[in-house]
Each structure stands twice: as structure tokens, then as C-alpha cells.
Amino acid sequence: MNGLVFLLLGTQLPEIIQTVWNNPDIGNIQVILYTLLLTAAVLGLRLVWMLVMDIPEGEEPRGPWKLEFRKALILTLSGVRGTITLASTMSLPFFLDDGSYFPARDLIIFLAAGVILWTLLASNFLLPLLLGSDHEAEHNAEEVEAKLKSCAAWLPV
Numbered sequence: 189m190n191g192l193v194f195l196l197l198g199t200q201l202p203e204i205i206q207t208v209w210n211n212p213d214i215g216n217i218q219v220i221l222y223t224l225l226l227t228a229a230v231l232g233l234r235l236v237w238m239l240v241m242d243i244p245e246g247e248e249p250r251g252p253w254k255l256e257f258r259k260a261l262i263l264t265l266s267g268v269r270g271t272i273t274l275a276s277t278m279s280l281p282f283f284l285d286d287g288s289y290f291p292a293r294d295l296i297i298f299l300a301a302g303v304i305l306w307t308l309l310a311s312n313f314l315l316p317l318l319l320g321s322d323h324e325a326e327h328n329a330e331e332v333e334a335k336l337k338s339c340a341a342w343l344p345v
Contacts, residue, residue: 238263266311274300
């Protein structure tokens, strides 16, 4: 389903970009700034949520701002995003009941796609910096251990 939503976006996005880009009512820089502002709002809200709502299982709440900022930032940037946003924006009708075009449908889809693009770029470039080489070594050690365990399960005793 995830791939299907992005496939549908790919078929409609070139026309949507052209429509929004050529719209004289909204400047191109203004649209890009809107996507950046919405992205900052989404990531900021997610960061606050991660900081405030982290309660380890079986423990009592430790009060607000429980999680380390760096870990909250990593969780903020690594969250899954896009499919529900695109599905909901692309489900907007082309026409209203009176037969007129749905106002700003292309702009809404463009803004949603822009936010998804910015969040994907942010996670691709910022997560490696936040995780550092320690995480990579730890991840590789865990992967090797898991492979050894899975191979050992198939060996005759």
C-alpha cells in the first residue's frame, strides 16, 4: 500500500508541480518557504512529543522532559512519514458538489509532498551525524551476532 500511494503521487505530481509553479497568485519562493515552515512545525511537534511522552515500560513517569535531547532528536528524525499524509491529501475530490474545482487541491498535495521530501532529506543527512560511528559499530556487532545465531539454528547438533 505504501508503494501504491507513492506510485499514484508520481503519476500526478508533475502536473501538480507545474500547476502550482505557474500559479501567479503564489510565488515559487513563498511555496518553498511554506513547505519548510510546515516541515519545521511537524518536526518540532514530534520532538516535543518525544521529549514529553517517553515513559519506559513498567516505570513511573519521571516528569516532563524525560528523554535526553539527542535521543529525542534521533527519534524525531527517524519516524515513518508520508503514506497517510499522501493518501489523505490525494483523496481530496477534484470537483465540489456544484461542479467547481476543489480550491487549492494541487497546492495542498504540493505542500504535503514538499513536507515529506524535506523530512526524508533531513533524516538522510542529519541521522548519520547524530548517530555517529558508535551506533554503527554497535549495529554491526548486533547484526553479526544475529546472523551467527540464525546459522547456528540450522546446523546439526
